[in-house]
Amino acid sequence: MRPANVLVTGASGFIGVHLVDRLLSEGNRVTVLARSSSALPKEWHDRVNIIACDDFSERGLRLLLRAPVETVFHLAAYGVRPNYRDIDEMIAINVALPAALVRLCAEWGARMVMAGTFSEYRSPSNRDLLTEDSPLEQGKLYGSSKAAGGLMASAIANGSGTRFRLLRLFKVYGAGEASHRLLPALVTGLAKRERVAISAGTQVLDFVYIDDVIEAMLRADTHCRDKGGIATWNVATGRAHSVREFAESVATAMNADPSLLGFGAIDMRKDDEPWLVGSPDRFRSELGWQPSIGLEEGIRAAVATLCRA
Incomplete structure (x- = not known):
């Protein structure tokens, strides 16, 4: 083309x-x-x-x-x-x-x-x-x-x-996110073996x-x-994962002590919602698209890139 x-x-x-x-x-x-x-x-x-x-x-x-x-x-x-x-x-x-x-x-x-x-x-x-x-x-x-x-x-x-x-x-997540976002904040703190202050992590997202x-x-x-x-x-993926699951997967990918995840150390934001998970059915049926990378695989790839930077 x-x-x-x-x-x-x-x-x-x-x-x-x-x-x-x-x-x-x-x-x-x-x-x-x-x-x-x-x-x-x-x-x-x-x-x-x-x-x-x-x-x-x-x-x-x-x-x-x-x-x-x-x-x-x-x-x-x-x-x-x-x-x-x-x-x-x-x-x-x-x-x-x-x-x-x-x-x-x-x-x-x-x-x-x-x-x-x-x-x-x-x-x-x-x-x-x-x-x-x-x-x-x-x-x-x-x-x-x-x-x-x-x-x-x-x-x-x-x-x-x-x-x-x-x-x-x-x-959307991956290497290159702004430093204030969840993934880079977790990687930065856990790489230093520091406690990372995050919310309770009960929000369920896609x-x-x-x-x-x-x-x-x-x-x-x-x-x-x-x-x-x-x-x-x-x-969307149509798969529900909590912020807590996401953070624990980052710790696993980094071989970090999960006790460093300070769940509940900061308040939820006013804009946080308890559940926002999308249906990918229409996009999949019309274009044949579906996500090819699961959460754990994606986190491992992002962590590897961030840790090399």
Whole structure:
């Protein structure tokens, strides 16, 4: 297959770095749209077209972006960190930016794959798997804004005939996560044989390894190219694991004393939910995708990479 012209937003983030690396490895021509303050991998600078942007309004984008672009992978988001709760910024990045990008795709004849999140779903009243038709979050800023952005982008794409896929990613993990997140915090502390303060770990989530997520995104793009239309899919395993199980698996992979895991040493966050596990059935039936890497295997691979760094 010939190389594609690809635009990636959010390329400096955990998932974005892995996506760009995969796109480059397959010979694609990649442009990244990033804030001027973003730290991008040095090895990209002679392989990637970098567009610095600090005005993500539609007007600002039009001043910087030009066709030809075949695919836009939209990963940029605001509010992943719990203390990032500026409402104006959240609306601008999570709602207005995807809407503007879809409008540009309509003009360019391009397609768009957008990264959503499991946080878009309202916490279920029982332990049913969340499907793409489950009720969406209405009471929390980050989840509500991401849900609104996905709905708006889908509606604009539908009205303009733009090919569009929204992927609601569940709990993605792997090497390269920000240092404040669970996996790197555990590895850093356990490597020093220090006690790691974490919550009680009772939250039950759907952990998806980064390589499986990138494969899902690329398959979604191919489906979007070949089949057209719009679709929303969960990228999930359908398997429930508690944060406690995850932490204990990290300790096992590192041959660390499990007593170093300080469960209950810090409070649960306000945004923590007791159960958020997704159904992968629709994505599996339409694309044949299913996660290939189980939790223990994924943790071992991530720990090995982090310990070499």
